Structures are given as C-alpha cells and as structure tokens.
Amino acid sequence: MYISHHGIPLSLFQTARNASLDWFRSPREAKLPANTNNSLKNKGVVGYRPRQTQHINPWESVDVRESFSWRYDPAYDPLHSPSDLDNIPDEVKRYIDHDNDGFPWSRTPKEFSGPVIELYQAVLKLGRELVRVMALALGLEEDGLDGRFEFPDVGVAVNYYPPIAATKEEGKEKVSIGSHTDFQLFTLLYQDSVGGLQVLDREGQWLNARPVEGTLVVNFGDYMQRITNGKWVSTVHRVVNNSGRERLSMAFFWGFGLHERCGVLDSVLEEGEEKKYDEVGCWEWVQRRIEMMREVKKGLGNITPEKPLSMHSQ
Ligand SMILES: O=C(O)CCC(=O)C(=O)O
Numbered sequence: 001m002y003i004s005h006h007g008i009p010l011s012l013f014q015t016a017r018n019a020s021l022d023w024f025r026s027p028r029e030a031k032l033p034a035n036t037n038n039s040l041k042n043k044g045v046v047g048y049r050p051r052q053t054q055h056i057n058p059w060e061s062v063d064v065r066e067s068f069s070w071r072y073d074p075a076y077d078p079l080h081s082p083s084d085l086d087n088i089p090d091e092v093k094r095y096i097d098h099d100n101d102g103f104p105w106s107r108t109p110k111e112f113s114g115p116v117i118e119l120y121q122a123v124l125k126l127g128r129e130l131v132r133v134m135a136l137a138l139g140l141e142e143d144g145l146d147g148r149f150e151f152p153d154v155g156v157a158v159n160y161y162p163p164i165a166a167t168k169e170e171g172k173e174k175v176s177i178g179s180h181t182d183f184q185l186f187t188l189l190y191q192d193s194v195g196g197l198q199v200l201d202r203e204g205q206w207l208n209a210r211p212v213e214g215t216l217v218v219n220f221g222d223y224m225q226r227i228t229n230g231k232w233v234s235t236v237h238r239v240v241n242n243s244g245r246e247r248l249s250m251a252f253f254w255g256f257g258l259h260e261r262c263g264v265l266d267s268v269l270e271e272g273e274e275k276k277y278d279e280v281g282c283w284e285w286v287q288r289r290i291e292m293m294r295e296v297k298k299g300l301g302n303i304t305p306e307k308p309l310s311m312h313s314q
C-alpha cells in the first residue's frame with residue numbers, strides 16, 4: 001500500500017536522504033562510535049550497525065546493508081513540551097529512552113542528525129493523523145486510538161544498501177535485507193528512486209514495490225494482524241538491490257506505547273467470530289518476536305522456511 005498527498009514536502013525527504021548518504025559514505029571509524037554493541041544501557045537502541053553484521057533471515061544470505069536506528073524519545077516529539085518530560089508516568093518511563101545522554105545522536109554530526117530528526121518529527125505528526133483514519137476503518141471512534149500513541153513506540157531504521165553483484169552466496173539467495181515481517185502495527189517507509197523493495201503476495205509471488213516519488217509505502221506489522229484478528233495481514237517483505245547503485249531507505253516503525261496492552265479489537269469482529277489471538281503487552285510482544293527470531297537462527301522449534309515467520313506469531 002502506498003500513501004501520497006501526505007503533506008510532508010519532498011524536499012524534507014531528499015535532504016534527509018542526502019545527509020544520510022553523506023554519513024554512510026564516511027569512513028567506518030567515523031561511524032563506529034555510534035554503535036553500542038549493546039554495551040550501553042540502551043533499552044534496545046542500537047545506533048549504527050556496520051555491513052555484514054545483520055542476518056534477518058537465515059534461509060537467505062547475510063543482509064548487505066548498514067543501518068542507523070533509534071527508538072522513541074519524547075524529547076524529539078513535537079506533541080510534548082520540555083516540561084512534560086518531568087511528568088511522564090513511571091509505567092511509561094520504564095520503556096522509553098530519555099536517559100541515554102542523547103545516544104545515538106550524540107555520536108553523529110549535526111549535518112546528519114539535523115535533517116533526519118526534522119523528518120522524524122514530521123512523520124510523527126503524519127502517523128498520528130493516519131492512526132485516526134485507521135481507527136475509523138476499524139470501526140472505532142476517530143480518536144479511539146489516540147491515547148495509545150501519546151508516548152508511542154516509533155522506532156526508525158535508516159538503511160544504506162550498497163549494490164549487490166552476485167545472486168547467490170553459499171547456495172543462498174543474496175539479499176540486501178532478508179524476508180521478514182515488521183513486529184508492530186505498521187511501518188511508514190520512504191525509499192529513494194533506486195528500487196529493490198519486494199513484497200510477498202498471498203500466492204507466494206514476490207512483487208516489486210516500485211518507488212513512486214512523493215509516496216510512502218505502508219506495511220502492516222504482526223501486532224496489527226493480531227489486533228485485527230487477521231483482517232489486516234502483516235506484509236512479508238525484503239530488499240534486493242541489484243541496481244548497481246547505492247540505495248537508501250528510512251523505515252518508521254509504528255507501535256502503541258510499549259506499556260500498552262491490546263487484544264483483538266471487539267469492533268473488528270463479525271457476529272459469532274472467534275478471537276484468534278490472545279491479548280499481549282506491546283513490550284512482551286516485541287520480546288517474544290525477538291526470541292522467535294533467535295529460535296529460528298538456532299534452528300529450533302517447528303519453524304521451517306515454507307512457513308513465513310509471521311505465521312508463528314501467536
Ligand atoms: O529498505 C526497505 O525498503 C525496507 C526496510 C525494512 O524492511 C526494514 O527496515 O524493516
């Protein structure tokens with residue numbers, strides 16, 4: 001699914017893209033300080049990840065990408081004033097990252113952080129508009145989900161994909177990011193004009209999600225599939241950048257605040273329809289999904305390549 005006419009000027013995306021490309025092209029030593037290696041108290045914020053360090057799907061090659069990611073911090077949320085930050089309830093604070101001395105931004109130049117944070121703030125506004133449309137589509141009041149996005153889990157990955165040359169590596173398909181579903185509710189995805197994003201249709205065919213200037217791709221995540229009782233199915237997607245050029249994308253992952261819990265929404269159920277999924281806290285869900293990926297990697301469980309990960313998300 002694509003959205004257009006979303007109100008965010010194209011120039012904001014282009015400026016953030018160019019700033020990101022400049023940063024990713026800088027020497028490895030300049031980027032490594034923004035990598036935590038999980039050594040900081042970081043609640044999952046990873047910052048920079050070098051090439052060849054991520055492998056999202058073990059049935060495909062290592063991901064040929066570098067990334068820079070961060071988690072929601074209310075200090076950058078235009079909805080909250082600085083004075084709000086002292087009054088965040090404890091159950092919310094437990095899951096958000098406002099005490100990390102500005103990591104990972106504190107380890108990057110302003111030329112990179114400035115435009116990317118500006119875009120992030122615009123996307124925060126857009127996403128909050130979009131969840132109102134989604135609430136209506138799900139049979140709720142327009143503002144029925146607003147409260148759950150007061151301190152939302154909006155994580156971001158800026159992805160840099162050098163071109164890949166071969167099509168196979170050790171018998172596995174060579175990918176820029178392997179096939180996967182995103183964990184949470186939905187992802188707003190900016191991609192540049194290079195192309196390479198693919199989504200799996202219900203017949204198991206990969207479709208090219210071609211770049212369309214000025215649009216954002218919207219992918220549903222696993223938590224959305226749960227709360228809609230499977231009506232909004234999470235999108236299996238991957239990237240293969242065989243264009244011969246560098247590709248840049250920015251994925252904005254949207255979830256309810258991690259302190260929230262949600263089961264199947266009553267408003268989506270037809271008369272007599274059974275709930276297929278149990279209620280689960282958002283934090284617990286993310287942990288469960290991370291654990292499932294670990295299990296897949298260890299080759300444990302009953303998970304096989306024929307069944308995509310999202311089939312196992314109950
Ligand atoms: O680069 C893209 O188009 C997709 C990125 C993605 O799927 C992710 O970061 O989860």
Ligand SMILES: [Fe+2]
Nearest residue numbers: 180181182237
């Ligand atoms: Fe993704």
